[in-house]
Amino acid sequence: MNIIRTVRSVAFSSIPNRTLSTTRSLSTPSAQYTAFEVNDKTGIATLTLNRPPVNSLNLELLTEMRNCLKDAETNKCKGLIITSSSNSVFTAGLDLLEMYQPQDERVKSFWTALQSMWMELYGSKIPTAAAINGHAPAGGCLIATACEYRVMLPNFTIGLNETLIGIVAPKWFVSAFLNVVPRRVAEQAITQGKLFTTAEAHNVGLVDDVVNTKEEAIAKCEQFIGSFKNVNPYARALTKQQFRIKELQELEQQREKDLQIFLGLIMQPSVQKAMGIYLEGLKKKSKKQ
Numbered sequence: 234m235n236i237i238r239t240v241r242s243v244a245f246s247s248i249p250n251r252t253l254s255t256t257r258s259l260s261t262p263s264a265q266y267t268a269f270e271v272n273d274k275t276g277i278a279t280l281t282l283n284r285p286p287v288n289s290l291n292l293e294l295l296t297e298m299r300n301c302l303k304d305a306e307t308n309k310c311k312g313l314i315i316t317s318s319s320n321s322v323f324t325a326g327l328d329l330l331e332m333y334q335p336q337d338e339r340v341k342s343f344w345t346a347l348q349s350m351w352m353e354l355y356g357s358k359i360p361t362a363a364a365i366n367g368h369a370p371a372g373g374c375l376i377a378t379a380c381e382y383r384v385m386l387p388n389f390t391i392g393l394n395e396t397l398i399g400i401v402a403p404k405w406f407v408s409a410f411l412n413v414v415p416r417r418v419a420e421q422a423i424t425q426g427k428l429f430t431t432a433e434a435h436n437v438g439l440v441d442d443v444v445n446t447k448e449e450a451i452a453k454c455e456q457f458i459g460s461f462k463n464v465n466p467y468a469r470a471l472t473k474q475q476f477r478i479k480e481l482q483e484l485e486q487q488r489e490k491d492l493q494i495f496l497g498l499i500m501q502p503s504v505q506k507a508m509g510i511y512l513e514g515l516k517k518k519s520k521k522q
């Protein structure tokens with residue numbers, strides 16, 4: 234198989250590169266917030282989120298993620314691992330600044346980019362895995378649950394906490410969560426805006442494994458992807474599709490409606506007010522640290 238070795242990425246020295254001798258990456262001016270590397274030996278791609286301080290998902294990061302996902306699939310990588318360059322945050326979820334007092338065109342592009350990235354990830358033909366090496370609230374949990382396998386480091390949190398911000402997790406956020414967590418647990422947790430600790434997440438099946446270091450997490454993801462070694466990739470992809478096509482079609486057919494629901498919700502004065510208060514709280518906490 235012809236595996237791509239030079240793909241869009243940012244090479245940044247702060248990320249320890251375990252397999253430096255066998256991975257290649259190419260800096261491109263368009264990649265600002267991600268590093269994308271393919272291991273020459275295994276053919277597995279790693280997408281590292283790198284938007285300090287908390288990898289909040291803005292329009293540009295979401296667009297880059299989608300481009301990387303497409304590259305990985307087009308170039309028939311054996312699988313894809315998503316992780317973070319931060320030692321404490323996988324991603325803080327959607328960038329609240331994209332939704333607080335937003336500009337009309339920008340916020341539409343932002344939501345459309347989120348829909349596209351999610352459909353690309355959830356529907357990816359290749360095996361996908363999340364090495365969750367930090368907190369993963371809301372949009373972070375969405376990315377993790379879109380993958381087929383999740384491994385997490387101890388003492389972090391993950392979950393759909395939207396209700397605590399006064400916003401509502403859309404149906405497609407919930408359906409991916411429901412793939413991995415029993416319905417009753419999901420309903421209770423999402424209505425409460427519960428963030429599970431790593432141990433709790435493992436207990437309810439929200440994450441598959443817990444390990445102590447990022448290196449171990451990547452190794453676990455590689456192991457998961459390697460488990461398909463003897464499986465026909467075409468048969469695998471079609472079988473995966475059977476499990477996921479319903480949610481994908483639903484969103485595809487209702488993209489515009491979903492966008493309008495999103496806009497209608499976030500533009501409510503009470504929602505803007507709640508978001509402003511939440512952001513203020515985050516800033517105060519950040520200053521105290």
Ligand SMILES: CCCCC/C=C/C(=O)SCCNC(=O)CCNC(=O)[C@H](O)C(C)(C)COP(=O)(O)OP(=O)(O)OC[C@H]1O[C@@H](n2cnc3c(N)ncnc32)[C@H](O)[C@@H]1OP(=O)(O)O
Binds near residue numbers: 373512
């Ligand atoms: C229909 C509408 C549906 C919308 C669905 C929404 C989905 C979402 O994803 S909404 C976002 C939900 N995310 C959160 O609630 C997480 C908020 N963040 C945190 O809890 C923490 O930042 C942390 C646990 C992820 C990390 O903590 P820590 O390392 O201590 O970092 P700080 O809290 O000090 O944050 C540093 C810096 O970053 C700003 N920030 C944090 N999260 C976000 C965010 N999601 N969007 C934008 N900005 C964020 C925070 O305000 C600090 O800023 P400065 O004070 O300017 O440094």
